[in-house]
Amino acid sequence: MGTLLVALAWVMRAAVITALTGPDAVELQEGPEPVPGSHQVLIDVEYAGVTFPDVLQTRGLYQRRPDVPFIPGWEVSGVVRADAGGFRAGDRVAAMPITGGFAGSVAVDAHMVFPLPDGLPLDKAAALPLNYLTAHFALTRRAQLTEDQVVLVHGAAGGLGTAACQLAAAYGARVVAVVSTPEKGEVARAAGAHDVVPVDGFRDEVRRLTRGRGVDVVVDPVGGDRFTDSLRSLAREGRLLVLGFTGGEIPTVTVNRLLLTNTSVLGVASAEFWADEPDHPARQWRDLLPLVESGAIDPPIGSVFALADAAAALRELQERRALGRVLIRTR
Numbered sequence: 001m002g003t004l005l006v007a008l009a010w011v012m013r014a015a016v017i018t019a020l021t022g023p024d025a026v027e028l029q030e031g032p033e034p035v036p037g038s039h040q041v042l043i044d045v046e047y048a049g050v051t052f053p054d055v056l057q058t059r060g061l062y063q064r065r066p067d068v069p070f071i072p073g074w075e076v077s078g079v080v081r082a083d084a085g086g087f088r089a090g091d092r093v094a095a096m097p098i099t100g101g102f103a104g105s106v107a108v109d110a111h112m113v114f115p116l117p118d119g120l121p122l123d124k125a126a127a128l129p130l131n132y133l134t135a136h137f138a139l140t141r142r143a144q145l146t147e148d149q150v151v152l153v154h155g156a157a158g159g160l161g162t163a164a165c166q167l168a169a170a171y172g173a174r175v176v177a178v179v180s181t182p183e184k185g186e187v188a189r190a191a192g193a194h195d196v197v198p199v200d201g202f203r204d205e206v207r208r209l210t211r212g213r214g215v216d217v218v219v220d221p222v223g224g225d226r227f228t229d230s231l232r233s234l235a236r237e238g239r240l241l242v243l244g245f246t247g248g249e250i251p252t253v254t255v256n257r258l259l260l261t262n263t264s265v266l267g268v269a270s271a272e273f274w275a276d277e278p279d280h281p282a283r284q285w286r287d288l289l290p291l292v293e294s295g296a297i298d299p300p301i302g303s304v305f306a307l308a309d310a311a312a313a314l315r316e317l318q319e320r321r322a323l324g325r326v327l328i329r330t331r
Contacts, residue, residue, distance in 0.1 A: 064099075151174070
């Protein structure tokens with residue numbers, strides 16, 4: 001009996017990608033808990049954030065392609081199980097495991113584990129790491145955003161979009177949100193957008209709102225057929241930030257326009273940068289904490305799914321039905 005109890009203590013539930021055919025291939029399974037390495041922290045997960053890279057990974061379309069079967073989940077919140085990596089057992093944390101978050105526990109490299117301020121709910125905490133650190137990297141390091149500039153945000157009701165809206169507004173920029181429905185417009189306004197424009201005809205609306213000047217920065221996680229009009233929406237010396245291609249199509253750039261307008265297209269590959277600069281996420285987190293504590297950063301939570309319904313959570317993102325962040329509660 002004792003041997004059986006010990007074995008059971010190491011079993012956890014997880015949502016597992018079993019084939020690269022989309023969200024419907026995600027299954028709830030039981031398996032062994034992860035064993036943390038010497039530089040890792042074991043976290044009992046309370047919530048996992050559902051992100052677009054997770055959706056892409058269900059079809060093998062993301063640049064990181066683990067062998068199936070594997071547990072997805074880029075970001076989590078929870079409680080540290082045992083002293084490790086400068087954290088103490090019982091500490092409330094957020095973390096970026098990159099994979100493995102859709103589970104009862106996960107081992108995370110210590111430099112990707114972040115302390116939480118007192119009073120921050122764990123659901124909000126799970127919605128912070130990937131999108132807010134990416135938006136911070138995009139706006140501060142890549143775009144060199146300054147106060148009073150104008151920022152256009154595509155996909156402004158999604159996780160990355162709302163993060164970009166909140167951060168740009170917190171840094172004193174004027175935020176113009178591009179959305180596909182009035183309901184998504186309300187989410188973007190609540191996230192700090194000063195103006196909301198529809199996808200159809202956004203270039204003309206931007207020209208009207210800026211009196212023909214254009215915007216200083218475009219945050220574009222969508223790509224696709226709106227890319228050209230995004231370039232045409234830039235002011236002189238404007239910067240277009242490429243964060244992904246949720247629209248499905250990877251656009252091309254006609255570089256003579258960049259020459260004539262002194263504009264720039266900048267790639268934002270935050271995860272790749274963090275791999276080369278592992279201390280950078282902790283520095284970013286320290287920059288963000290005052291904004292979290294003041295309420296300037298407050299991720300909007302849309303839907304919360306049970307772990308057994310992880311496939312449905314992924315479909316909600318895939319079908320662009322999400323209003324705010326989608327989370328999975330693991331317990």
